Amino acid sequence: MNQPQLPALPLFQTIAEAAGELGYPAYVIGGYVRDLALGRESKDVDVVCVGDGIELAQAVGRKLPGRPRVTVFKNFGTAMLPTPEIEVEFVGARKESYRAESRKPEVEAGTLEEDLARRDFTINALGLSLNPADFGALVDRYDGMGDLRRKLIRTPLDPDITFSDDPLRMLRAIRFATQLDFDIEPDTFDALARNKERIKIVSQERITTELNKIIMAPKPSYGFKLLFQCGLLQLIFPKMAQLQGVEKVGQHAHKDNFYHTLQVLDNVVAAGGDLWLRWAAILHDIAKPATKRYDKRVGWTFHGHEDKGARWVPGIFTDLKLPLGEEMRQVQKLVRLHLRPIALVKEIVTDSAVRRLLFEAGDDIDRLMLLCRADITSKDHQRVARYLRNFDVVEQKLKEVEEKDHLRNFKPVITGEIIMETFGLKPSREVGELKEALLEAILEGKVRNEYDEAFPLLLELGQRKGLEAVK
Numbered sequence: 001m002n003q004p005q006l007p008a009l010p011l012f013q014t015i016a017e018a019a020g021e022l023g024y025p026a027y028v029i030g031g032y033v034r035d036l037a038l039g040r041e042s043k044d045v046d047v048v049c050v051g052d053g054i055e056l057a058q059a060v061g062r063k064l065p066g067r068p069r070v071t072v073f074k075n076f077g078t079a080m081l082p083t084p085e086i087e088v089e090f091v092g093a094r095k096e097s098y099r100a101e102s103r104k105p106e107v108e109a110g111t112l113e114e115d116l117a118r119r120d121f122t123i124n125a126l127g128l129s130l131n132p133a134d135f136g137a138l139v140d141r142y143d144g145m146g147d148l149r150r151k152l153i154r155t156p157l158d159p160d161i162t163f164s165d166d167p168l169r170m171l172r173a174i175r176f177a178t179q180l181d182f183d184i185e186p187d188t189f190d191a192l193a194r195n196k197e198r199i200k201i202v203s204q205e206r207i208t209t210e211l212n213k214i215i216m217a218p219k220p221s222y223g224f225k226l227l228f229q230c231g232l233l234q235l236i237f238p239k240m241a242q243l244q245g246v247e248k249v250g251q252h253a254h255k256d257n258f259y260h261t262l263q264v265l266d267n268v269v270a271a272g273g274d275l276w277l278r279w280a281a282i283l284h285d286i287a288k289p290a291t292k293r294y295d296k297r298v299g300w301t302f303h304g305h306e307d308k309g310a311r312w313v314p315g316i317f318t319d320l321k322l323p324l325g326e327e328m329r330q331v332q333k334l335v336r337l338h339l340r341p342i343a344l345v346k347e348i349v350t351d352s353a354v355r356r357l358l359f360e361a362g363d364d365i366d367r368l369m370l371l372c373r374a375d376i377t378s379k380d381h382q383r384v385a386r387y388l389r390n391f392d393v394v395e396q397k398l399k400e401v402e403e404k405d406h407l408r409n410f411k412p413v414i415t416g417e418i419i420m421e422t423f424g425l426k427p428s429r430e431v432g433e434l435k436e437a438l439l440e441a442i443l444e445g446k447v448r449n450e451y452d453e454a455f456p457l458l459l460e461l462g463q464r465k466g467l468e469a470v471k
Contacts, residue, residue, distance in 0.1 A: 001149045004036035006128050006136045011064075011083055015047060016130040018059040024051030027112065027127040027139060034123050037148055038180070045088045047130070048115055054079045057090035094118070113141065120162065120169045121176065122147045122154050151182045159191035167198035170232060171210035178214050178223030192230040199235055204321045207236050211320070215278050220269060221262035228258070239316065240282065242289045252299035257288045260377055267374035276327045277367050280334035281374060287312055310336035330364060334371055337361055341372040342387075344394050354394075354401045355443045365402075369395060414438050414454045423462050424470040437461050 006012050006028065019026035026049040035042035049056045054072055057079035061070040064083065071080040078091045095110030095118060112127075116139070119125040127139035138145070142156040153173050155162040163170050170192050177184050184192070199207070214223035224240075227233035234241040244258035261282060268281040287309035288302045295301055313332040317324055340357050361368050369391070376387045412435065419434050420426065438454060438461070447453040459469055 001037060001145065003138055003145070004033050004126070004128060006036075009085055011085065011088070012130060014063050015056075015060050015088075016132060016135060018063055019049055019056055019130055020132055022049075022051060022056060022059060024049040024056055025112065026050075026056065026130040028130060029115070029127045029139075030119065030124050033126040033128055034144070034148070036128075037126070037145065043086050045086050047088055047090050048093050048112070048127070049090065050093045050112055053077060053090040053092040057081050057088075060088075060090075112139070116141050117156055119156055120166070120172055122156050123176070125156050147185075151180070152185050153177050153182050154185040154188050155191075159188045160195060163191050163195040164198055167195065168202050168206055168210070170195065170199060170230075171202075171207060171214075171236075174223050174226045174230075174232070175210050175213050175217075177226060178217040178220060181219070181222070184226065189226075189230060192232065196231045196235060199232060204319075208320050208322060211236070212275060215265075215282070216275060218269065219266055220278070221266045224262055224265075237320070239286055239312075243285065247292070247294075247300070249294050249299075252294070254292070254300035254302075257285050261285055263377040264371075264374045267377070268371065271370050271374060273367075273370060273374075276331055277334070277371065279322075280331045280338075280367075280371055283309060283313060283316065283331060283335050284338045284371065284375065285309065286316070286335070306336055306339050330367075333361070333364055334368055337368055338371055338375065341369060341391065341394055342375070344397075351397075351401055352444050354397050355445065358398060358402055359443060365398065369398075412439060412442065412454075413449050413451050414458055418455075419458065421471050422458065422469050423467045425467075430465065430467075434458065434461055434465075 015026060026047055028045055029048045030046045032042045032045045057070045061068055061081055068082060078089055081088045081090065093110050093112050093115040095114035116125045122142040122144040125142050126144040129135060129137040129139060147154050153176055173184055173188065173192065176182065214220055217223060224233065228241060228244065243261055244256060246253050246256050264284065265278060265281040268277055285305060287305040291302045291305040291308055293301050310332050313335055314324065314328060317328045322328065337360060344353055358365060373388065373391055376384050416431050416435055419431050425431055438458060441447050441457055442449050447457050462469065
C-alpha cells in the first residue's frame with residue numbers, strides 16, 4: 001500500500017496559497033485521500049481548514065481562471081467550488097455533539113484533531129497537508145493507512161459512541177466493507193449489534209441510499225450477510241430477513257431461501273444486471289415464507305409465491321421509498337414471470353407457450369431470461385448445466401417466434417374501437433370478451449396478427465354471440 005500522493009494539480013497549490021494568506025492551516029481530508037491510497041478514481045475533494053471554510057473557498061475562487069462561482073451552504077458552514085478536474089467542498093474544522101433523539105449534531109469550531117476524531121472510520125480520517133511547511137505530508141492520527149493495509153473497517157473512537165451518535169454510520173460500515181471487500185473489526189462489528197435499534201431514528205431515504213450502494217457493490221451478498229448477522233436487516237427490511245431458515249419434516253427439507261436469494265443476486269451482478277434487475281433478484285422469492293406449505297406426498301411447496309410476491313412489490317417499494325414508476329413496474333413484472341421460462345424448460349416448448357411469454361414480458365424478455373438463468377443455484381453442477389442447456393433451447397425458440405410474430409411490442413391489429421364500430425357497441429363487457437378471444441386466437445397461432453386474418457375471425461366470434469355487423 002503506497003502512501004497517498006497529491007496529484008500535480010495547480011488547484012492544490014492555489015488552495016495552499018490562499019490558505020497561507022488567510023493564516024488558515026488547510027488539509028485534504030477523507031474519502032479522496034483514502035481513494036488515492038487505494039488507487040481508485042475520485043472526483044470529490046473535501047478540504048478542511050482550521051478557520052472559516054467559506055472564506056477560504058471564496059478566496060480560492062477569486063484566484064482561479066474565470067473566477068468560478070462558489071456555492072455557499074450557510075446552514076452547514078460549507079462551500080462548494082466546481083473546477084474542470086474535480087469538485088471541492090470547503091469546511092472549517094469542527095467538533096460535534098449529539099442529542100439522543102437526532103443524528104443531526106450541534107457543531108462548533110474545533111481543532112484538526114477534533115475534526116479527525118468525528119470521522120466515521122479510520123480509513124476516512126486520513127489527511128494530506130496543503131501547508132507550505134509540509135505540503136503533501138500525510139496526516140494519520142488513527143492508523144488509517146494500517147487499516148487500509150489490513151483491509152479493516154474500524155472507528156477512530158469508541159464504536160458505541162460513533163454509532164449511537166450517528167446510526168447511519170452502521171450502514172456505512174457495512175457499505176464500505178462490501179464495496180472494498182474489507183472486514184469489519186470485531187469490536188466495531190459487536191457495536192453494530194449493540195446499537196442496531198438506533199437505526200430507527202434515521203430517515204428511510206438515507207437508509208435506502210446506503211442499501212442501494214450495497215446492492216450495486218461487486219458482491220452484494222457479503223453486505224446482506226453482514227446486515228443479517230448484526231440484526232440490522234431484521235429492522236430495515238424484515239421481509240428479506242424472514243427468508244432465512246430451513247424447516248424439516250421427516251426427510252423433507254426446503255433450501256434456505258435467504259442464501260439462495262443472495263446467490264441469485266450475485267449471479268445477476270456477474271451477468272451485468274443493473275440496479276432494478278438486482279432488486280428483482282432480491283424480491284423474486286420474497287413471498288415464499290407466506291406461501292410455504294407442507295405436503296406429505298411432495299414435501300414443501302410455495303405455490304403462488306410469484307403472484308403474491310408481485311402483489312407485494314408496490315408496498316415494498318413504498319416502504320423503502322424506492323421509485324414507484326417504470327422501475328417498480330419492471331421489477332413487479334419480473335417477479336411475477338420469473339417461473340415461466342423455467343416451466344418451459346420442463347416441457348416440450350410449444351409456439352403458443354413462447355408467444356404468451358413474449359407477449360407478457362415484452363421488452364423485458366432478455367432481462368427475465370437473465371434472472372431465470374441466475375435463479376439456477378443447485379449444488380448439483382450437472383443439473384445446473386442441464387438446465388442451462390435447456391434454457392439455450394428456449395432462448396432459440398424465443399428468437400424464432402419473435403422474428404416470425406413480432407410479439408415484444410405486441411398491439412392487436414383489431415382494437416376495441418374497431419370492435420365497437422363493427423357491431424355498433426358501446427364500451428361493455430362484450431367488447432372486452434371479443435378482444436380477449438381474438439388475443440387468445442393469435443397467441444394460440446390460429447390466426448396471425450394481421451387485419452385480413454383477424455377481422456373474419458372477429459365476425460365469426462360476434463356471430464356466435466348473436467351480434468350482427470353494422471359496418
